[in-house]
Amino acid sequence: MKKLILLFLVAGCSVERGASDWEPQQFSDAGPDLMVGVDGGIGEGPGAGTMDGTWLLLHEGSTCVINAEQLTHAWYVVDIQQDDRVLTESRTICRVDLSPVLGLRVIIPPAAIDSIDFVDIDKGFVSDLRVGGSYSSSSELALWGLELANPVEDEVPGDATDPGVVDGDGDGQPGVTFNVENSTCQRFQGQRQIIRYSGKFDAPNSVIGTSVNLTDVKVYGSTEALCGIAPPVISNDNFSRFRMVRIDGAGGAINLDANADGTISCEEASQVFDQVMEFRAADNNNCKR
C-alpha cells in the first residue's frame, strides 16, 4: 500500500518546469556612440570615452632670456591613439608665436615650422577620462634643422659643418631660418626642444595643465650680428601651461573637419586658435629669482 502510494505520488505529482515569457535583452553599444551629440563649443561635450581622435593643443611656454620672460605660444594638432591607458601621440605643429625679448620678436616662418622633425621616443598616459583624471603626454621631441643619431642624448652641434646640422627649411642655410619682426635680419640656428605636458581633465573633452620644457639652441650664423645673439634660454616651467581640446566631433566635441575628409588640418583647426585659451602677456617678474 505504502509503495503504491509513493509510486503514485512520484509519478503523478512531479513538478514540471515552467517557462517564462521574458524576451532576451539586447543593447547596442551604449558607450561612446550614445555620447556623440551635436557639435559643442571648445572643450565641451560629455566625452567619447576614449582619447582616440584629434585634439588641438595650445602650449604657452615660459622661458627666461636674460631675466626677461619670453612666451612661446604653439598650436599643435595632435592625433591620439589610446590603448588601455597608454597613448600614442602624433603631433603636427601649426603655428608658433614668440613674445619679444629686448624689443625683438623672432618670427618663425612656415617653412621652418614645416621642417620640424618630431621624434617618437615614448608614450603618453591617461589615468582617468573623467573630470579630474590625469593626463601625461608623450615626450615631444622636436629637432629644428638637426639630424642626430641619438636625438635625446647627442649634443646639439655647435658647428654648422657638423653632419648633424641640416638645411631643414631648404633655404641654403644651415639649420632653420628665423626672422626678426620688422627686420630683414635672419638667424640660422639648430634647436632641440623636449616638452612634456601633464594635466587633468577639466571637462571630458578638455585637458589643462603645465609642461616641462627643455630647449637647446645653437646659432650657426645670422645676416646681422644683432640677431645672431643667442643668450641662454632657461626653462621657466612654473609659468608654462597648456590646454588641449578635442576637435574631431567625437564625444560631443566641436568638429573642425570642415571638408569631412576624416582628418583635421592645421588650416581647419586654425578657426579656433584664439578660442583655446586666453593668452597672457609676458611678465618679467616671472623671471626674477
Place this chain on the structure above:
Amino acid sequence: MTGKKRSICSAVLLGLLGSSTAYAGPFDLYGAGARGSSMGAQVADAQGPWAVYYNVGALTEAPVGATVGAFATHNGAQILLMDRPEGYDIPAIDAANVAPATDSEKNPRSDTDGIDPMYGLVFGGVTSLGTTRFRLGFVAFLPTQELLGLPTHYNDERERLFSNKLKFELIDQHPRRFDAEAGVAYRITDWASFGIGGTFLTGADVATDVYLQDPTDQSDIDINADVHTVNRWGLLAGLQLRLPQHIQVGVAYRGPVAFRISGENRLQVSGIADDAEQPRQQLDWTPKYSPGSLAVGLAWQAGDYRLAADAKWVLWSDYRDTHSQRTTFDDVLQTRLGLEYTYSSDDKLRVGVGFDPSPIPEQDGRTNYVDNDRVLASLGSSHQVLLAGAGFEFSWFLQFQLLLTHETLKSRNIVPCSASATSLCDEVPDNLVNPRTGQPYPEAQGAQIGNPGFPGYTSGGWIGALGAEVTF
C-alpha cells in the same frame, strides 16, 4: 505577472486520509504523536501527553504514563527554476561596488531537488502527582541527526553568491530542531478543564572581538567569542469543554517562539588611526521560528466513531526570515478533519485530512520566499497489547502532504537594487561610469539580474512522515 496552477494530484490525495497542524517546528509541520499525526484535528480531543501541544487544557483527560516513539520523514519537494532569458547576466566589470559577474559565481544557479529527510525520537509523559483533577505533562522531539541546525539564507539576489538556489522557506529548515513543551492542566469542573504551559527554544547573544593585524591578509586573525544562550518561552494555554451529546469543544493558544541570534563582531584593524571608529558588524539571524496561533476544535463521539474538526488561525504576519527581516506574510486559517473508528476494544483506526494555505504572498518581485499550499492526508491505528502482564498501546501513522504546484513569474517592474527595493532589481546601475573612460559601461545598460528566482520558478511535490510509538 504571476500565476498559480493546482496539481490534479490534490483531488487524488484528498481521497486519502490523514492530517497535521500548523508548521514550523517538527510538531507544527507533521503533528505531535501518532494519534495527532494521523487524525490532525485534536484541539477538542487531544489525548495522552500530546495534549500539551494541541490543547494543554485537555491534558486532564490523559492517563498517567509515558510514550516513546520514532519518527522519519521523506519528500519529493522540488523547486525548478525557469531558464534565464539571454542578456540579463551580470557582466564582468572591473569597478568597485559592482556585483560579481555571473561567470564568477561560486555555485551555479540550480534547482532545489528535495529537502533533507529528518529522523528523530519522540517522548511524552504525564503525571497526576497523586491527584485526580490535576495533570502535569511534557512532550519532546529529539532529532537524531543534529539537535539544532541553524542555517540562514537570503531570499533575494544576494543568495546567488552563496548557494544560488531557492529554499523552501517554512517546511525545510524551520522544523529541523528539537522541540520541548510542558504544561499543567486542572479540571475545574466535570465539564471544563484549563491548562497552561510553555514551549521552549533557546536563542543566543553573540559577540566576537576580532583583531586583524594585516588588512591584506585576512586569513590571519585573532578572535575571542562571547556567546550566551538565551531561553525563550512561548506561552501555551488551552480550555477544554465537555458538553452533552458527546460533544467536546477546545480552544488553544500557542505563543510564537523563535531561535534568534543577535550580536556584533567588533573589529580591531591594525593601522586604523587611534581616534577613528573601529568597524562593527551587526549580527541578527532568526533561523528558527514558530508562529503564534489560536485554534478552536470540535469533537463528537457517535458510537464507534469519533469525528474531530479544527480551525487554526496562524499568525504568520509576525514572521521574520532567517536574516530577521520582516516579511509581508499573511495570517492564514488552517483546517483539519479527523476520524477515529474503534473496531474492537483494543484497536482503533484513524484517518484525517487537512488544508494549509500558504501564508506567503505572490513572489513576483525581489524576494523568493518559496512555499506551497498543502493538502494533507494521513492514516494510522493503535493497538492495545499485553506484554509480561503489562498493558501497552502501540500506535503508528503515515502522513502525506501534497505541495500544490505553484508557478511564480517575476514582474517586469524593475528598479535599481537597494536595501529598500521590493521589486525585482537591476544589480548594475545604468549610470555606472567607467573610471578609465568617464563613460557609462555599455554592458551596464538595461537590467542585469542575478536573482536566482529570475525569471520565475515552479515549486511543488510532496512531503511525508512515518512514525510509531509505544505508550505504557
